[in-house]
Every structure is written in structure tokens, then in C-alpha cells.
Amino acid sequence: MLHRDTVISDIAVHKPKVMAGIFAAAFVIFTLMGLKDTIFGALMAPVIGDPAEAGFSGNAATGLVLAILLTVNIVLIAFLPLRYQIGIVWLQLLLLFLTFFYSFDLKLSFIQTKIWFMITQGLFTTLYISAISIALASGLAIIGAVAKLSSNGFAFAIASFYTSFFRGIPLLMQIYLIYLGLPQLGFVIDAVPAGILALTLCYGAYMTEIFRAGIQSIDKGQWEASRSIGFGFGLTMRRIILPQSMPLIIPPTGNQFIAMLKDSSLVSVIGVWELMFLARTLGNKDFRHMEMLITAAMIYWMLTVCLELIQSRIERHYKSPQH
Amino acid sequence: MTKTVIEMVGVNKWYGDFQALNNINLKVEEGDRIVICGPSGSGKSTLIRTLNYLEAHQEGRITVDGTDLHPRMKNVTQVRTNTGMVFQQFNLFPHMTVLENLMAGPIWVRKLPKAEARAQAMTYLDRVRIPEQADKYPGQLSGGQQQRVAIARSLCMNPKVMLFDEPTSALDPEMVSEVLDTMIGLARDGMTMICVTHEMGFAKAVADRVIFMDQGEIVEENAPKPFFDAPQNSRTKTFLGQILQH
Ligand SMILES: Nc1ncnc2c1ncn2[C@@H]1O[C@H](COP(=O)(O)OP(=O)(O)O)[C@@H](O)[C@H]1O
Ligand SMILES: [Mg+2]
Numbered sequence A: 001m002l003h004r005d006t007v008i009s010d011i012a013v014h015k016p017k018v019m020a021g022i023f024a025a026a027f028v029i030f031t032l033m034g035l036k037d038t039i040f041g042a043l044m045a046p047v048i049g050d051p052a053e054a055g056f057s058g059n060a061a062t063g064l065v066l067a068i069l070l071t072v073n074i075v076l077i078a079f080l081p082l083r084y085q086i087g088i089v090w091l092q093l094l095l096l097f098l099t100f101f102y103s104f105d106l107k108l109s110f111i112q113t114k115i116w117f118m119i120t121q122g123l124f125t126t127l128y129i130s131a132i133s134i135a136l137a138s139g140l141a142i143i144g145a146v147a148k149l150s151s152n153g154f155a156f157a158i159a160s161f162y163t164s165f166f167r168g169i170p171l172l173m174q175i176y177l178i179y180l181g182l183p184q185l186g187f188v189i190d191a192v193p194a195g196i197l198a199l200t201l202c203y204g205a206y207m208t209e210i211f212r213a214g215i216q217s218i219d220k221g222q223w224e225a226s227r228s229i230g231f232g233f234g235l236t237m238r239r240i241i242l243p244q245s246m247p248l249i250i251p252p253t254g255n256q257f258i259a260m261l262k263d264s265s266l267v268s269v270i271g272v273w274e275l276m277f278l279a280r281t282l283g284n285k286d287f288r289h290m291e292m293l294i295t296a297a298m299i300y301w302m303l304t305v306c307l308e309l310i311q312s313r314i315e316r317h318y319k320s321p322q323h
Numbered sequence B: 001m002t003k004t005v006i007e008m009v010g011v012n013k014w015y016g017d018f019q020a021l022n023n024i025n026l027k028v029e030e031g032d033r034i035v036i037c038g039p040s041g042s043g044k045s046t047l048i049r050t051l052n053y054l055e056a057h058q059e060g061r062i063t064v065d066g067t068d069l070h071p072r073m074k075n076v077t078q079v080r081t082n083t084g085m086v087f088q089q090f091n092l093f094p095h096m097t098v099l100e101n102l103m104a105g106p107i108w109v110r111k112l113p114k115a116e117a118r119a120q121a122m123t124y125l126d127r128v129r130i131p132e133q134a135d136k137y138p139g140q141l142s143g144g145q146q147q148r149v150a151i152a153r154s155l156c157m158n159p160k161v162m163l164f165d166e167p168t169s170a171l172d173p174e175m176v177s178e179v180l181d182t183m184i185g186l187a188r189d190g191m192t193m194i195c196v197t198h199e200m201g202f203a204k205a206v207a208d209r210v211i212f213m214d215q216g217e218i219v220e221e222n223a224p225k226p227f228f229d230a231p232q233n234s235r236t237k238t239f240l241g242q243i244l245q246h
Helices: A016-032 A039-043 A056-079 A082-102 A108-149 A153-168 A171-184 A191-216 A220-228 A233-270 A275-281 A289-319 B044-050 B076-082 B098-108 B114-127 B143-155 B173-188 B200-206 B224-229 B234-244
Strands: B004-015 B018-029 B033-037 B059-064 B083-086 B161-165 B192-196 B209-214 B217-222
Touching (some): A016 A056, A056 A082, A108 A153, A108 A191, A108 A233, A108 A275, A108 A289, A171 A191, A171 A233, A191 A233, A220 A233, A220 B083, A233 A275, A233 A289, A233 B098, A275 A289, B004 B044, B018 B044, B018 B192, B044 B192, B076 B083, B083 B143, B098 B114, B098 B143, B143 B161, B143 B173, B200 B224, B209 B224, B209 B234, B217 B224, B217 B234
Parallel strands (some): B033 B192, B033 B209, B083 B161, B161 B192
Antiparallel strands (some): B004 B018, B004 B059, B209 B217
């Protein structure tokens, strides 16, 4: 939360000027969008007649009605308590999205026949590739962070070269380099391990920086106190520094995990049957691409929502005792 | 027969070009209670921190309980567990409960069984008179309580000498005495201690010797009574004049 002042200001959207502004802007935008030929125009048929025949006035009338609805909606929502505001706005945006998808004329029965396979094969593969990669990347990140903070020239040079290289090259290219390049050196590698390796190396590089910042944020007094009771480097790191860095490391790491979940779609280019691969291929035969893409998109999104919930739980856990 | 716990001979230390310690000679015998005072920036913290090798000196010789301190020594852990350090800012581990703070060293460094470490921790918590706070986190305690926990944490390692670096300077005035009382108790029990502090009441009550430092040097060293009643050096006089005005 932003640190709130105790003075309560008036609700912005209840000021006549703001209300009028919202209404005017909505009216202009909706009118210019020319909505008479959409589902909204069809609903307006009793007023504007056959949408195909109606001219600019049809657009304007549709725009006017929508602008009124939007403005009233916003004004009403502003009366509600915070929790209800959040819920209702979410619901409305979701409905808007569904209308958008609905306009693609999707064939639900086709989705039904494929979705089970998408989940058992695609979602499962996406999940385990991402989970293994993020775990390995975290390990790599700890090593990288310690190396970057150390006074050992070799360690620092290798770690900074590593982060520079893997943050500096597109992930897609890393996947190709590993999958096609390693066999040139005599290491034949399967698509799944190649994908995991590429994701691990790439995200390990980003997370090195996250861990480094987390470690550096700990007060030097903690190191000194730890040393003064006889802890060596390993104990100090494991028992004192890393546990305290966790609240700082976890939010951005959760963020990275969510990003990786979707970046794992890039390994579809080397033929791993994860979500994205199935989304692109399952609809081919029946020319039903949109159905599969949207289904996959929804699955990615729901997964992300789950991760966001888990992340906020973990954050709360690390926040609880001392602060 | 008393035993020498700490010996500093001709110690010099620089931070870059700046000389923080200048030809320090100091001998601490078992049971000695030494108070160090001096203006801010005079090198008191630096001196006390070289004794458990949180800071390295460049010239001269420091021995702690017979061990010579140098950058390549192998038994630094032994030196650090033999010297209990109490910091101005407490430096408790905020993610551990009070009890866990006290048990950390004994369990992971001394390899004591958990039950034994817990029993010992409770003994020392009793001694600093806050056994009821054992399961709280440091952030839930007052400054005075935190500092007493920090003292107990050091005691749990059974140190041969306790080092205090301005242990009451970060405390609200009403909490100073509870920490000083704890330290006086330790002194009565015969603990060897070196204490950087400006609490002159404490110095008069327990110190065998008071050392005045200025600009990295030990300027004057004497028993408390002559030190306060008849300081010899003009810098000591000025300093005492300043702190005793209030
Ligand atoms: N890490 C450091 N780097 C550079 N100078 C330092 C460092 N630590 C202390 N000093 C300097 O050394 C002098 C002595 O510091 P310190 O021992 O902390 O003094 P005191 O504890 O008596 O106030 C001060 O002038 C301080 O600025
Ligand atoms: Mg100091």
C-alpha cells in the first residue's frame, strides 16, 4: 500500500466536472469506433433501425448509450466499499474480454475435444519445464551472486561474463544455440533438456542480479554479529544472510517464475510438446487456430493467477514475525 | 598467578592513508575490567574490533588467549568464540526468536545437542533477567531488552573475555541502567571485560583501569579514582570537562 494520508479527499468521479469529462471522452471515442455494426449496434436496432442502413447517427446513438452506461457504472461503483469495487471491476473487465473472444465466433465443441489433451500434455509439460528451470536457476543465481560479490577475480569475471552474455542474447537464440550448437561439439541433447538448460541459464542470469541485490541489502552488522559468534562464510550465508534476504528476493523471483512460465513457450520451436506447441498445432487440421490459441492463452492466464496467489501467500509468510 | 588474556604490542592500523591506531600497547589479564573512553573518531571501536579480528591491524602484534592474530590464521573461529562482542546497534538476528539467537552459536559452531543448548540459553536469559521473552522476536523487544539478549548471546559461547562497544549509546535514557546493571553483574562474577563507554558511573563502579584514547593513541591510562580526580594529560582534562558538564 502507498502510505495513505489521514485526510480524505473527495471521490474524484463524483465531481461533476470529472463525470462530464468521462462522459464526453467516452462518447467521442465510442462514436469514432463506429460500433453500429457490432453486437452493440444489433442491440440498438429498435432505436436506430437496421444497423446496416443507419449512417453516422447510428454510430452516434450507440456511442451515446454506451457512454451513458459507462459513466453511470463508474459513478455507482465509486459508492461501494473497496473490496466490492475491486470485485465488480474485475468482473466487468472479464466480461468485456469474453465479449471480445465471443466475437471471433469460436467453436466451443472443438475446444472441448482438445482441452483435456492440452492440459495433460501441454500444461503438464509447461509446468514441469518451468518448475525445474526456476529451481535450477535459483541455485545458479545464489552461486552467481556470491561470485559477483566476492573479491576473487576469476569468480567475478566468470559470473559477470555469464550474466552479461545470457542477459544480452535473446532467449530464442539461446535455445537454438544449445539445441543445435551443442551437438556440433559432440553433445547430443534432447529437446526437453535443451529447453530446460536454456531457460535455466537465461533466468539464472537475471536472478543472479536479484540475489545479489538481496544479499547486499543486509546490514553489515549482521555479518559482524554472525562472525563474532564464530560463524564462517557458509553458516553466515545459510543461516543469517539468505534467510533475511528472502523477503527481498521472493517477490521478484515470483515475477521471474511467472515470466518464465510464458517464456517456456519459446521451447516449442524445438518441438517440445508444451502448451504453445499444442496451441499452434492442434488446430491446424481443422483450421481452428483461434480456438486453440485462446484456450492456451486462458490456461496460461489461469496458471499465472494461481502463481500470483501463491506468491502473495509466501510474501505474507516471510513478513509475519519481525516487521 | 594471573594469566594474560589479551596483549597488544606496538599495534598500528591505517584506513588508506588515515592512521586509526597509533602504537597501541595494552595488556589485559584474566579478571581485568577495562573501560576505554575518548572523543568520537578516536579509534575506540577500531581498537576493540581488532581484538576479535573483525578489523585487521597492519603493524605490531596482537595475541588473544595465546593465539597470534594475523590474516592467514586458521583458528579465527576459536578467537572469535573466545571473545564475546556486544555492539552498539545490538545486531541481533531479526529472523530468529530470542532463544534461537542464543542457540545458534552453540548448536552450529560448538555442535552442542539442541536440548543442552536450550538449557544453557535459558540459564543466560535468566541471568540477564528476561527469560519470559524467549520466544519473541528481537523486533518485539525494547532496546534495553535487545541489548541484554545480545549480551546473553555472547555469553552462550562461554567467552574468555567480553568486548563491549558503546553498548548503551543507542538506548533511550531510561534503559541505560538495566544494561549497565547486567554488565556490573558480569563484572562482579569475575568476567574479564573491555568496555568502550562514556558511562562514568559504570567506570567508577567496576573498572580496574580507565584508558583515554585520542587520535588513535592511548593518551592516558590509570585507575578510576586518579583518572577522574586528577587527570594528567591536558587532552584528558578537556575531554572529561566536556562529558562531566552535564
Ligand atoms: N572502515 C573504515 N574506513 C575508513 N575509515 C574508517 C573506517 N572505520 C573507521 N574509520 C575512521 O577511523 C577513525 C576511528 O574510528 P572509530 O574507531 O570508529 O572511532 P570511535 O569508535 O572512537 O568513534 C575515524 O576517524 C573513522 O572515520
Ligand atoms: Mg565507535
